[in-house]
Every structure is written in structure tokens, then in C-alpha cells.
Amino acid sequence: MLATSYPYYLANKPVYANEDLEITNKFTEEVATRVALADAKVIDQAIAAAEKAQPALNKMAPYQRQKILEHCIEGFKKRFDELAYSLCIEAGKPIKDARGEVTRLIDTFKIAAEESVRINGEVINLEITERAKGYTGMYKHVPIGPCSFISPFNFPLNLAAHKIAPAIAAGCAFVLKPASRTPIGALIIGEILAETDLPEGAFSILPCSRDGADLFTTDERFKLLSFTGSPDVGWQLKAKAGKKPVILELGGNAACVVDEGTDLDDAVERIIFGAYYQSGQSCISVQRVLVHDSLYDDFKARYVSKVEALIHGDPLNEDTFIGPMISQSEAKRLDGWIQSAVAAGANLLCGGQRDGAMLQATVLENVPRDCEAVTEEAFGPVSVISSFSDFDEALRLVDDSQFGLQAGIFTRDIYKAHKAWDTLDVGGVVIGDVPSWRVDNMPYGGVKESGLGREGIRYAIADMTEIRLMVLRTPS
Incomplete structure (x- = not known):
């Protein structure tokens, strides 16, 4: 069964601020539950909290991020039936498909847990000319910073997971806007994440109206925007996103x-x-x-x-x-x-x-x-x-x-x-x-009107990290 109401998650904590968002049973069209709805002020607070949490995330060791992902996996397994039921109600998804999506949610976090300890760098031979004699290069991947995520209604669990899991693996704070028609699965993920040792402010999950969501796109404190949804909306967001990288997973007529x-x-x-x-x-x-x-x-x-x-x-x-x-x-x-x-x-x-x-x-x-x-x-x-x-x-x-x-x-x-x-x-x-x-480990994404960039955990981690080079000179 669903709860009678659900909070949003602001800076890792549940907030029962209101019950403004009605979630309907898509088959019976009756109201099934209610969800707290965030406004622009709350979104601003979430971004500020993410920015404040990022230095602590930068210092987290890979095994610590892996432990958080593994906790989520166990939490999803314990709540498997609840998650599948929520998909049937909020998305109208047949129960067999719903169970399949919960399985993919678990798979996605498993892959992220594995990849979290494989974010490696490289030693580069810089001695390609005489003037570079004695120089060695090496680089590592560092978190890009706070990320903005917008996920769609059709895979409320797994498409949110394809943003959340690599962000945790990479060490990026994030604020997620789940689809307003199907937010329950993402909020259950938030409930499980709130049990972990993530630094305060590392995540917020905020159902909100489209009118109040401009900050997800325009705010410069976000260092990356990842959007999955319709092409019309996706390209509009990219045009408004400013200097930040934008990942778009859009539509198709396959x-x-x-x-x-x-x-x-x-x-x-x-x-x-x-x-x-x-x-x-x-x-x-x-x-x-x-x-x-x-x-x-x-x-x-x-x-x-x-x-x-x-x-x-x-x-x-x-x-x-x-x-x-x-x-x-x-x-x-x-x-x-x-x-x-x-x-x-x-x-x-x-x-x-x-x-x-x-x-x-x-x-x-x-x-x-x-x-x-x-x-x-x-x-x-x-x-x-x-x-x-x-x-x-x-x-x-x-x-x-x-x-x-x-x-x-x-x-x-x-x-x-x-x-x-x-x-x-x-x-x-x-x-x-x-x-x-x-x-969920393959590079997935499109070209033309179907989007920019690739999902798949390893490829998403690459987008959510930056290369930082060190050059070492050994005097002769």
C-alpha cells in the first residue's frame, strides 16, 4: 500500500511541508496519495545546500561512496514489492513490467557501486620532444560539482537511478526534480538515501511545478544539467542552461x-x-x-x-x-x-x-x-x-x-x-x-532530435567528473 502522503527531501531530510500534489491511480483515476510540493524558495535552499556539501563529497573515499550505494541496493531489495506496487499505481505500469523496473533499479545501483572504485586516472609520457625532457604528466577525475537532474514519468525509478547512482559514485551533490505525475518512486529512493552517511545537503528530491523549476536550468551554481523527457522541452532547457554542460535523453520513433x-x-x-x-x-x-x-x-x-x-x-x-x-x-x-x-x-x-x-x-x-x-x-x-x-x-x-x-x-x-x-x-x-x-551498463543515448550525450553508469560518471592534470618536472 502507499502512504497517505509523502514528503519532499530537502538537504537529505524529509519535509512534510504540504500535500499540494495529488497523485492519481492511473487506472481508476482516483486520488491515491498526496505529495509535498516544493516552491522556488525551497529549490534555492536545496541548491545552496548542495553547493555547501560539495567539499565534503570531494573528500569522500571511493569505498565510502560504494558503501552508500550498497546500502541502497539492500534497501531496494527489502522494499521490492512496495516499489513495484507504487509503479502500478502512479504510472499505470503492468505489474510484470513494474517488477522488471525495480530489478533494473537494483542493477543500476549495483553497476554504480562497482564503478565507484574504478574511477581511475593515467600517467602520460610527456617527453615527446627535447624541450619536455624530465616532465611527466598524470591526471585524475574529480567531481564536476552540484548537478541538476530532471527525470520523466515513464520509468520513475530507473531513469532517476541513472542520474542519482552515477552522481553518488562520482561524488557529486545533486537536486532531482522527478516527474510530477510519478514522484513516489524517487521519494522512496530519497527515504533510503536519507539513512546513509552522505554529507548534509548532498541530495534533495523536490517534486515541483514546471513553472517553479527554472532554477534547475538557469542557476549557475549547478555545474551540469541532465534531462530526460520530450525533445521540445529538452532543447528549450539547453538554450537556457548557460555555460553548464547539458545531457539530453529525448524522444524517438524507433x-x-x-x-x-x-x-x-x-x-x-x-x-x-x-x-x-x-x-x-x-x-x-x-x-x-x-x-x-x-x-x-x-x-x-x-x-x-x-x-x-x-x-x-x-x-x-x-x-x-x-x-x-x-x-x-x-x-x-x-x-x-x-x-x-x-x-x-x-x-x-x-x-x-x-x-x-x-x-x-x-x-x-x-x-x-x-x-x-x-x-x-x-x-x-x-x-x-x-x-x-x-x-x-x-x-x-x-x-x-x-x-x-x-x-x-x-x-x-x-x-x-x-x-x-x-x-x-x-x-x-x-x-x-x-x-x-x-x-544499464551500455552507452545509451541518441543523435539528431533524440538528444546529446550518453547514459550508462560509466559514461554518466565521465560526464559528472572533470580531468585534473598534474605535470611533474624532474630537474636534470
Whole structure:
């Protein structure tokens, strides 16, 4: 069960300041709990506390940071069921997906604990010319300083973890703004962090309105901004962020190619998972499916039949695969895109019905290439299928997008696999699986409208640290 109310965390401490933010059960649309909401004054206090805590964090030994991360891992394990339940309620995530996300939360902190004692430097040979004789260089990584984090609603635990865990490993103070629709998971992380020996002010977790959150972007006391969310918001924040580095993990309309010779049983199962898990509300959800002519009719028949059989309903039901979208407004938006595509000549092969925030798993065919269901990020339970005859043309269609996050290529031809890897303008190419596949130690991120920088613990730590060089002269 959820608590009746939740505090925000200011300078490591819970503050039950108010109950201004109502969190709804996304399936029943009833108020499930209430959360304290921070204002601009509180955010300013959090930044000041982070700045004050940073010198103490700089002095923490790697094993001390590792110990904090290991405490969190044990705390997450003890509260596994509570965390999964909170995801079902606040995000409408089916219980099996919710358990998977809690598992990934634990994995992410495990990786960070391992990496926290591997932040190494290097000795550099500087004697490359006669004038450098007797000089040796060496560098180490030092924390960049207080960080600003903004996380999204769709993975409230793990995408927050991909900011929090590397910050602790690197020794950076941080202030996190969780999504106002799904803050509970991040606040439970805060509760567990508050049990540790982190210096006072090392972290704050502050649900707040978008109007009151400008300091997360503009305040110069922050030395880095990491944002995960929509492209429109992300690029606006970057433009306002000033001199600080900005990491953006944004949207996508990921494509998946099914080449001739592919095992269709395997491909259909994986693509259905990639397109419809957690109601398609993932930036690497399969949205565009390109199938070779020789397989297309067989693929379509199998795919549509299995999509129609997906179970919709209460996220707490063990058999549910499709739960509600995050809000009625989002379901209404995507329903409008589906109807617009059909009006433009697309074939509706299944789905296309909405009841409140519940939108049926939908498959479209022959969608005109200028329709929003193709060109924009659907972020919901819809996929668009089409055929191709030439592999090179399929790759061109994958790249015919403003986005470039990940792509999936089902092929048994190693040369085609390498060609896709060499030519596709995306952050990652997944061979033999869907673009929706991710593990938490890999470099993950996109190009074009899909963002800047890479997540994955080791890569995030690199962003959250700076190289500090020492040159040593040995007189002759």
C-alpha cells in the first residue's frame, strides 16, 4: 500500500511541508496519495545546500561512496514489492513490467557501486620532444560539482537511478526534480538515501511545478544539467542552461527491420514486446516496422493476431500486458493521430479504440509518410508496418526521421549487420532484437532530435567528473 502522503527531501531530510500534489491511480483515476510540493524558495535552499556539501563529497573515499550505494541496493531489495506496487499505481505500469523496473533499479545501483572504485586516472609520457625532457604528466577525475537532474514519468525509478547512482559514485551533490505525475518512486529512493552517511545537503528530491523549476536550468551554481523527457522541452532547457554542460535523453520513433531469412516466430514475439510493453510509453518503443516483401504477408497475419490477443486492463492483474496511458489527454492525443492516419488512407488492422486513458494496442498499415504516426514520437501502444524489397532502401527509411535513438535489425547476414551499424544515424543498433532492448551498463543515448550525450553508469560518471592534470618536472 502507499502512504497517505509523502514528503519532499530537502538537504537529505524529509519535509512534510504540504500535500499540494495529488497523485492519481492511473487506472481508476482516483486520488491515491498526496505529495509535498516544493516552491522556488525551497529549490534555492536545496541548491545552496548542495553547493555547501560539495567539499565534503570531494573528500569522500571511493569505498565510502560504494558503501552508500550498497546500502541502497539492500534497501531496494527489502522494499521490492512496495516499489513495484507504487509503479502500478502512479504510472499505470503492468505489474510484470513494474517488477522488471525495480530489478533494473537494483542493477543500476549495483553497476554504480562497482564503478565507484574504478574511477581511475593515467600517467602520460610527456617527453615527446627535447624541450619536455624530465616532465611527466598524470591526471585524475574529480567531481564536476552540484548537478541538476530532471527525470520523466515513464520509468520513475530507473531513469532517476541513472542520474542519482552515477552522481553518488562520482561524488557529486545533486537536486532531482522527478516527474510530477510519478514522484513516489524517487521519494522512496530519497527515504533510503536519507539513512546513509552522505554529507548534509548532498541530495534533495523536490517534486515541483514546471513553472517553479527554472532554477534547475538557469542557476549557475549547478555545474551540469541532465534531462530526460520530450525533445521540445529538452532543447528549450539547453538554450537556457548557460555555460553548464547539458545531457539530453529525448524522444524517438524507433524503427525495426525484419530482413529476409528471419525467424518470424522470434521476430514477432520480440517486436510485440518492443512495441507494446508498458503501453508503448518508452522512447525506444518499436513504432515503425519494415518487413521484407518475402515475409510481409506471413508477418502481418501472425503479428496482428498476437497483438489482438494482448490483455488490456488493471495493471495489478498478473495477466495484464496493456495498462492505461499516463493520462486521458495523452491517450486522446494518440487516438487522434490514429484517426488522422486512417482518414489519410492508412489501414487500421487492429485496435484503434479508446476508453479514458485506456487505448487499445493498435497496428496501422500503409500510413502516408507525412502522418504524425510516422514522423513524430507516438509514445503509446501503436505500431506502423510496411514492406520493403531492398535492404539499403530499408536503411534509408529507418534514417528518414528527425530522431536517432536506437534501431533494431533482424538479419542473419553479418555484412548487412555491419552495414546497418556503419551507416544508420542513430545512437545504437541492435542486431537480432528490437531497439527497445537496453541494459544499464551500455552507452545509451541518441543523435539528431533524440538528444546529446550518453547514459550508462560509466559514461554518466565521465560526464559528472572533470580531468585534473598534474605535470611533474624532474630537474636534470
